[in-house]
Amino acid sequence: MKRVVYREWRIPPERYWSLLGFLAALIGIAALSFGYMEHEGHWVSGMNNSVVWGMPHVFAVFLIIAASGALNIASIGTVFKKPIYKPLGRLSGLLAVAMLMGGLLVLVMDLGRPERLIVAMTNYNFSSIFAWNIFLYTGFMAIVIAYLWSMADRQGGPFNYPIGILALVWRLALTTGTGSIFGFLVARQAYDAAILGPMFVALSFAYGLAVFMLVLMFGFEEEGRPIGPRMMRRLRNLLALFIGIALYFTLIYHLTNLYMAKNDSLEHWLLLSGGIYTFLFWVGWILVGSLAPMWILYHPVLSQKREWIIGACALVIVGGFSAMYVIIIGSQAFPMALFPGHTILESGFADGVNGAAAPYWPTIPEILLGVGGVAVALLITAVGVRVLQFMPESLADDVVAPDEETLDAAPFAKPA
Amino acid sequence: MNENATRIASTSDETPASTVDAGRRGFIGTAAGLSAAALVAPGVFLHSVAAAPRSEPVTDSVRWGLLIDTAKCADGCSACVDACDRENGLDLQEPHGSESKWEHQKAVWIRKIKLQDNQTGRITQLPLMCQHCEHPPCVDVCPTGASFKRADGIVMVDRHLCIGCRYCMMACPYKARSFIHQPTTGQLTAVPRGKGCVESCNLCVHRRDHGEESTACVDACAQEGHGAIVFGDLKDPDSAISQRLREIPSRQIREDLVLNTGVRYAGV
Known part of the structure; x- marks a missing residue:
């Protein structure tokens, strides 16, 4: 076992700058989309008075929960004292802050009155989970930045563990808070479920780790830094486990709904006759996003192959976007039960006449705005790893620590 | 009135600085004052009219x-x-x-x-x-x-x-x-x-x-x-x-x- 040495990301400048240029171009296009939607008004988007949150929210919520999930790696190293994860802690923290920034930007850019952001910063209604989230999100960034300092600076060493615990508790609160944005809404059948809070935590584990693994493997590959089979085995098994946990929560959510007669129509629609939402649920969320990557990750041969692991991570992300689309948009598209036990025959405001779902198709500016959020997250990460020492030089088997740490063992590696 | 004031202001620019016309200066001052009053007065007037019936706060004595x-x-x-x-x-x-x-x-x-x-x-x-x-x-x-x-x-x-x-x-x-x-x-x-x-x-x-x-x-x-x-x-x-x-x-x-x-x- 050797000392862990962290180094800046030193890929050739032309390759680095073309990557930054590409990301900056995506951000520029997103800025134009934002300007277009704000100038014209939201009528140019696919959102309407029934489906009030659309594609930007799919991207934003995915980024926000993936952000908290990405921090898990640091927590496992610091709080749960698994030394093999320690060298990954810094990148984990950076990615968490970057994705949260990207997600929040998308959320803010989609407001009807984004210029009034200062109003949201100065007027709080504390019965709103949204108002709490403003503190949870900004607090998360501050705590993770302190966490990064404690990981990277010698003087921060003694604070590493307490900050790590605080960061873990905070991230659990943050993701529960994000799930509760939906879980506390009594108005809509698909949302009126407290399980959405913990379910979002479970989803965040999988999405955050999948993004983290992709970024890690891309960063290491580009520069020829090695990742040993032991590290890959740990990460891949962890991802498979997290997918399993997310599936478990998904199963319980739907079983609960299926058990209640009042939610029969919702489940029947979502699982069988919901068109795009049914397709995205079964094919996107369950098959492509959960079962297929689990099969790859537990397959005796395929799980040894790097390309297949990368593929599994990508599938988890595709599944994540499908899940967000179903949870955020599908749940709004299903008509509200204004008059339980009745069928609405006519309405002047599209109240689900004869049980029809509300229409929504994402428009190009909405999608480009969301992609811009992803680009912001990646840009922050790319700049971070280039200028500061976030990534270890090697994760080869002879460098990383043994898998387990005994209680009386001394810390295995000091920061370089 | 504003147009007049502008026109007068532009002519006064052309006048040599040494020959200050006190009467013209007074006229410009009055014109500017009247313009300002014309701009502000309706707001003040409207406000006072509208405030009268709504001067009492809404109470919970009714629902x-x-x-x-x-x-x-x-x-x-x-x-x-x-x-x-x-x-x-x-x-x-x-x-x-x-x-x-x-x-x-x-x-x-x-x-x-x-x-x-x-x-x-x-x-x-x-x-x-x-x-x-x-x-x-x-x-x-x-x-x-x-x-x-x-x-x-x-x-x-x-x-x-x-x-x-x-x-x-x-x-x-x-x-x-x-x-x-x-x-x-x-x-x-x-x-x-x-x-x-x-x-x-x-x-x-x-x-x-x-x-x-x-x-x-x-x-x-x-x-x-x-x-x-x-x-x-x-x-x-x-x-x-x-x-x-x-x-x-x-x-x-x-x-x-x-x-x-x-x-x-x-x-x-």
Whole structure:
């Protein structure tokens, strides 16, 4: 076992700058989309008075929960004292802050009155989970930045563990808070479920780790830094486990709904006759996003192959976007039960006449705005790893620590 | 007057600085003063006029509400909806995008709904609008407090605080709120509207503040001879609405949510 040495990301400048240029171009296009939607008004988007949150929210919520999930790696190293994860802690923290920034930007850019952001910063209604989230999100960034300092600076060493615990508790609160944005809404059948809070935590584990693994493997590959089979085995098994946990929560959510007669129509629609939402649920969320990557990750041969692991991570992300689309948009598209036990025959405001779902198709500016959020997250990460020492030089088997740490063992590696 | 002042100012620029004309200078001063007075005075005047009837704060000694007798609500009649649109300037909305899309994006404060009981087949007509809950979910979820309940029970949106996040629309069990998706033009003075904000029925709050009785929908329904909607103070036992509520069976929509709505329905 050797000392862990962290180094800046030193890929050739032309390759680095073309990557930054590409990301900056995506951000520029997103800025134009934002300007277009704000100038014209939201009528140019696919959102309407029934489906009030659309594609930007799919991207934003995915980024926000993936952000908290990405921090898990640091927590496992610091709080749960698994030394093999320690060298990954810094990148984990950076990615968490970057994705949260990207997600929040998308959320803010989609407001009807984004210029009034200062109003949201100065007027709080504390019965709103949204108002709490403003503190949870900004607090998360501050705590993770302190966490990064404690990981990277010698003087921060003694604070590493307490900050790590605080960061873990905070991230659990943050993701529960994000799930509760939906879980506390009594108005809509698909949302009126407290399980959405913990379910979002479970989803965040999988999405955050999948993004983290992709970024890690891309960063290491580009520069020829090695990742040993032991590290890959740990990460891949962890991802498979997290997918399993997310599936478990998904199963319980739907079983609960299926058990209640009042939610029969919702489940029947979502699982069988919901068109795009049914397709995205079964094919996107369950098959492509959960079962297929689990099969790859537990397959005796395929799980040894790097390309297949990368593929599994990508599938988890595709599944994540499908899940967000179903949870955020599908749940709004299903008509509200204004008059339980009745069928609405006519309405002047599209109240689900004869049980029809509300229409929504994402428009190009909405999608480009969301992609811009992803680009912001990646840009922050790319700049971070280039200028500061976030990534270890090697994760080869002879460098990383043994898998387990005994209680009386001394810390295995000091920061370089 | 402004034009004169500008023209005079430009001529004075050409005059050599040594020959200052005191009379001309005085004239410019007076012109500028009058212009300023002309600009500011209407604002001051309007303010003082408008402030008079609204000088007292709203109190919780009243709670405004509606009672809708669905038996009297006529099939094919949209008088209440049309009146609301006129009263609040919603008829001035200009369609944007395709017709089918606009149907889902335009602002609607009150709509007619025809529903059928799944078991018995009984058909009911009713107008649906903001139910002015005692415990409004839209107020609970609003991050800035823009969605608020007045002391007199009216639930409405402060258009200066609304950031357009639409969380209230997610939370409302009655789908009562609309987001303004398009730029607004030619709005009414009494009902300011703005792109990017959320809005909904406010029980004709401008009428309340000027001490007028009833709402636009109630007047229109009565004019049509249906009289299906009664407006009044739920706290006053002698008000027409309270008396009627004592006489006939009524209920709240989504009573299971226990929001204690200010709008009640008979015959649903």
